[in-house]
Amino acid sequence: MIIPYFRIPPEVKRWLKEAWDIYRQKPVLVIALLGFSAGMPYLLVFTTLTAWLRDEGIERTTIGFFAWVGITYSVKVFWAPVVDRLRLPVLQRLGQRRSWILLGQCGIAAGLMLMSIAHPQNSLLLIALAALLVAFSAATQDVALDALRIESAADEQQGAMSAAYVFGYRLALLVTGAGALYIAEFTNWHITYLVMALLMVVGMLAILWADEPPHQSDAERMRNELLLVDDIMGRPMHLQQRPRWQRWLLSAVICPVLEFFQRNGRFALLILGFIALYRLSDITMGIMANPFYLDLGYSKPEIASVAKVFGFFLTIFGSVLCGVLVVKYGIFRPLLLGAVMVAVTNLLFATLAMVGDLGTPPLPALALVISADNLSGGIASTAFIAYLSSLANKNYTATQYALFSSLMTLPGKFISGFSGWVVDVAGYAEFFVLAAALGLPAIVLVLVLMRHHKREQQNPDSIPEAP
Numbered sequence: 001m002i003i004p005y006f007r008i009p010p011e012v013k014r015w016l017k018e019a020w021d022i023y024r025q026k027p028v029l030v031i032a033l034l035g036f037s038a039g040m041p042y043l044l045v046f047t048t049l050t051a052w053l054r055d056e057g058i059e060r061t062t063i064g065f066f067a068w069v070g071i072t073y074s075v076k077v078f079w080a081p082v083v084d085r086l087r088l089p090v091l092q093r094l095g096q097r098r099s100w101i102l103l104g105q106c107g108i109a110a111g112l113m114l115m116s117i118a119h120p121q122n123s124l125l126l127i128a129l130a131a132l133l134v135a136f137s138a139a140t141q142d143v144a145l146d147a148l149r150i151e152s153a154a155d156e157q158q159g160a161m162s163a164a165y166v167f168g169y170r171l172a173l174l175v176t177g178a179g180a181l182y183i184a185e186f187t188n189w190h191i192t193y194l195v196m197a198l199l200m201v202v203g204m205l206a207i208l209w210a211d212e213p214p215h216q217s218d219a220e221r222m223r224n225e226l227l228l229v230d231d232i233m234g235r236p237m238h239l240q241q242r243p244r245w246q247r248w249l250l251s252a253v254i255c256p257v258l259e260f261f262q263r264n265g266r267f268a269l270l271i272l273g274f275i276a277l278y279r280l281s282d283i284t285m286g287i288m289a290n291p292f293y294l295d296l297g298y299s300k301p302e303i304a305s306v307a308k309v310f311g312f313f314l315t316i317f318g319s320v321l322c323g324v325l326v327v328k329y330g331i332f333r334p335l336l337l338g339a340v341m342v343a344v345t346n347l348l349f350a351t352l353a354m355v356g357d358l359g360t361p362p363l364p365a366l367a368l369v370i371s372a373d374n375l376s377g378g379i380a381s382t383a384f385i386a387y388l389s390s391l392a393n394k395n396y397t398a399t400q401y402a403l404f405s406s407l408m409t410l411p412g413k414f415i416s417g418f419s420g421w422v423v424d425v426a427g428y429a430e431f432f433v434l435a436a437a438l439g440l441p442a443i444v445l446v447l448v449l450m451r452h453h454k455r456e457q458q459n460p461d462s463i464p465e466a467p
Contacts, residue, residue: 027152028164030210034101034145035168037203041108041138043176044115044196045069045131051181051290051300052189056120060291064420067287067413069128072135074410076143080402081252083143095212097151100144105203107137112197116190142405147398151213166319174312175199181304229255256396256403263393267452271391274445275407278335278384281439282342282377283412285349285432288419292353292428297360306367311374318378325379331387332450338380339446343439345373346432353428384408 043049046067053063083100091099111134118126153161176196183192229237229250237250261268293303325334348369355361388408392400415438422431 026209026211028161030206031149031152031161032164032168033206034148034203034210035165036172037101037105037168037200037206038138038142038145038165039169039172040176040196040200040203041112041134043173044112044180044193045135045138047286047290048176048180049127049131050287051294051303052184052192053120054291054294055184055189055300058120058124060288060420060424062124062420063291064287064423065417066128066131067416067419069131069135070413070416071410072132073139073142074406074408074413076139077399077402077406079140080143080399081248083140084147084398085248085252094207096215097144097148098207098210098212101141101148101207102204104137104139104141104144105200105207108134108141109197109200109204111137112193112200116193116197119190143398143402146401148210148213150397151215152211170312170316174309178304178309178312181300185300185304233258252399256393256399259393259396260391260400260403270445270448272407274442274449275388275404276411277445278339278442279380279408280412280415280442281346281435282380283409284416284419284438285346285435287416288423288428288431291420291423292349293366295428296352296356296366298363298366302363302366306363306370310367311370314371314374315378318375319382321375322379322382326383326386331383331390332446332453334379334383335387336443336446336450338376338383339439339442341372341376342380343436343443345369345376346436346439348372350429350432350436353432356428 049066050063053066054060087096088099088103091102093099094102111130111132114130114133115127118130120127149161149165180192180196183195226240233255240247242250264271290303294300298306322334322338325337352361352365352369355365388401388404391404419431422434
């Protein structure tokens with residue numbers, strides 16, 4: 001038998017070599033591992049936790065209130081300036097970014113261990129407090145990690161850094177989603193959360209292996225902030241002569257906000273409104289996803305295989321597809337596509353709920369709806385992250401990005417707290433129709449932003465310049 005010989009074209013060889021040279025660099029590998037660490041706690045205080053609670057017979061209304069634990073992610077902007085500036089006494093030898101990341105990782109592991117020893121039927125308050133510790137520590141880790149990712153590589157390497165981070169994060173979602181369900185099926189939920197706590201060692205080892213990014217000296221930072229604060233405030237502020245707390249408040253807290261409004265003018269309020277509403281639909285429905293699958297009669301292995309493993313690859317495909325669309329058509333068309341698809345996907349869930357009233361729907365029906373949900377989520381999330389990244393001023397990246405990401409999730413987290421009550425009162429079908437309706441304002445605002453962007457391109461002199 002003759003085995004055919006295929007010659008790889010030189011262009012492909014060159015591209016593969018360039019890709020290998022980029023992705024084998026230490027900063028990129030570190031960020032992939034830290035992305036895994038950042039993704040670990042999210043589902044464990046969100047949909048995986050709700051699956052555990054529902055599996056233990058906790059009422060859906062009570063489960064819905066657990067969504068408010070996730071609000072911690074949405075208010076991290078309030079302590080982001082502290083993470084950016086305050087030096088930790090004992091861990092400071094690791095550096096500003098690494099010390100805060102390690103502290104956050106330790107808090108996550110401790111919270112997950114506390115959850116592993118509690119039982120929902122008689123220790124629900126302990127589980128809630130431990131989940132709150134996990135969420136607070138995870139949000140703190142995210143603030144420092146975003147700063148480390150941006151500062152550890154030049155602009156031309158940020159694409160590879162972001163890709164590595166997203167891969168690590170999505171892999172963690174697979175482990176804490178499908179992996180957790182598999183472990184819970186064959187052991188119990190207490191062992192599941194203990195295993196997840198131990199997996200935080202991956203991130204701890206990664207941060208010890210990482211290099212602290214270079215920072216400006218205190219004198220350089222002060223000199224730059226003197227100029228920047230005067231420019232933003234529009235008059236000499238004599239920052240150096242002010243008390244220390246006023247210097248910190250102006251440069252770390254007030255100026256990042258004022259700079260954004262100065263750069264965008266009155267349109268800044270509409271942008272902030274769009275940020276708050278874009279993810280409202282999918283975040284609202286997300287908290288009840290696993291209880292919905294369980295109530296339809298699917299087993300935990302079936303949910304893990306279809307909703308988690310299969311969904312993982314669909315989400316990655318949606319992200320890759322969106323990346324191509326952004327390059328080809330810009331940010332706003334993929335934003336519009338993602339908003340429309342998320343709303344329509346909720347209507348598919350409503351249809352599945354109506355079919356479920358007659359009995360457990362066939363597994364291919366679940367796979368179809370999950371495919372649409374994850375594909376739309378991958379497109380919407382990637383387009384939205386690209387949009388948020390384009391909004392941040394590099395002088396205030398950490399604080400402004402924390403502001404945007406906090407505002408992105410806050411309304412959805414708050415409203416999703418009532419999701420269990422809505423299901424108990426009205427039913428799953430009505431809940432998903434309501435979630436679809438919550439996506440309509442985002443569609444309208446994307447169209448407004450597209451029109452504004454087109455007007456700016458036609459009249460660039462009207463665009464306010466960033467300082």
